[in-house]
Amino acid sequence: MNLTASGLLFFAFAVLTLGAGTAVALVREPVRAALVGALCFVGVGLLYLWLGAEFLGFIQWLVYVGAVAVLIVFVILLTRREDAGGETEGGRFAGLRVLGGLGVALALFGALAAAVLGSGSLYREVPEEPMVLEIAALGRELVAGAVPPLILVGVVLTVALVGGVTLALVERKPDA
Amino acid sequence: MxxxxxxxxxxxxxxxxxxxxxLLRRNAIIMLIGIEVMLAAANLNFIAFWRYGAEPGSLTGVVFALFSIAVAAAEAAVGLALILLVYRHFRTIDPGRLPVAHD
Structure with a gap:
């Protein structure tokens, strides 16, 4: 297997993404876990770029790293308490829980990997010519074929944000 | 290659x-990050099948991933608001310590 620079880049991005994801599971401090989570999303965006979907990669960075990760750090700071301590360490079934969680995740990975490797039609090399995602073509595709879902997704986002604000609203007592 | x-x-x-x-973490916010990681993995599949697909001109995979990212953002907003609400009621975001989670 001869590796070119492009292949090395893919492996570097994959290692970055999976390593940051592993760190999220291992780091105890919530703020640090959220920051390595942001690094994992950066890695996913890099993989999108490697695959040729530049627009999606930048959207991924804007939405996940720019918005979602910052929101998560804010909520961690809002819910931080000195006396609350960390996560529940003990419990009678702590070891069993860790073993069970790891077992389920590894079993699922085994099943997925077996399915992927067992399917010969998936053995495709990346096309030689670089693929460029034209933003204009993407816009035409959205306007031509996906108008109702586009409007619906706008409605979903609006309802979700208004609902989030309503949920997080502090109710004041009438006499206050 | x-x-x-x-x-x-x-x-x-x-x-x-x-x-x-x-499954392993006991902090509702970190669990939400895990859910976002799973969604990102699904999006990666959409992009990969678009890149290696038989029809390079078709943009269906990219469009689907775009919608998926939008829905994931909405899900994160609602989930974090719910976590704030739970924290205000119970003063903890550890699912193991919530009274409703005990049997």
């Missing part, structure tokens, strides 16, 4: 990592 199988293996590993985060 890099085949479709390899990309799909990476996305499978990423999905299982997200699942492991949800």
């Amino acid at each position: 890099i085949t479709l199988q390899l990309v799909l293996l990476v996305s499978s590993a990423l999905f299982c990592l997200g699942l492991a985060i949800v």
Whole structure:
């Protein structure tokens, strides 16, 4: 297997993404876990770029790293308490829980990997010519074929944000 | 070189990592990050199948991933608001310590 620079880049991005994801599971401090989570999303965006979907990669960075990760750090700071301590360490079934969680995740990975490797039609090399995602073509595709879902997704986002604000609203007592 | 199988293996590993985060961590916010990681792994599959697909001109995979990112953002907003609400009621975001989670 001869590796070119492009292949090395893919492996570097994959290692970055999976390593940051592993760190999220291992780091105890919530703020640090959220920051390595942001690094994992950066890695996913890099993989999108490697695959040729530049627009999606930048959207991924804007939405996940720019918005979602910052929101998560804010909520961690809002819910931080000195006396609350960390996560529940003990419990009678702590070891069993860790073993069970790891077992389920590894079993699922085994099943997925077996399915992927067992399917010969998936053995495709990346096309030689670089693929460029034209933003204009993407816009035409959205306007031509996906108008109702586009409007619906706008409605979903609006309802979700208004609902989030309503949920997080502090109710004041009438006499206050 | 890099085949479709390899990309799909990476996305499978990423999905299982997200699942492991949800199952192993006991902090509702970190569990939400795990869910987002699983969604990102699914999006990676859409992009990979678009890149290696038989019809390069078709943009269906990219459009689907775009919608998926939008829905994931909405899900994060609602989830974090719910976590804030739970914290205000019970003063903890550890699912193991919530009174409703005990049997």
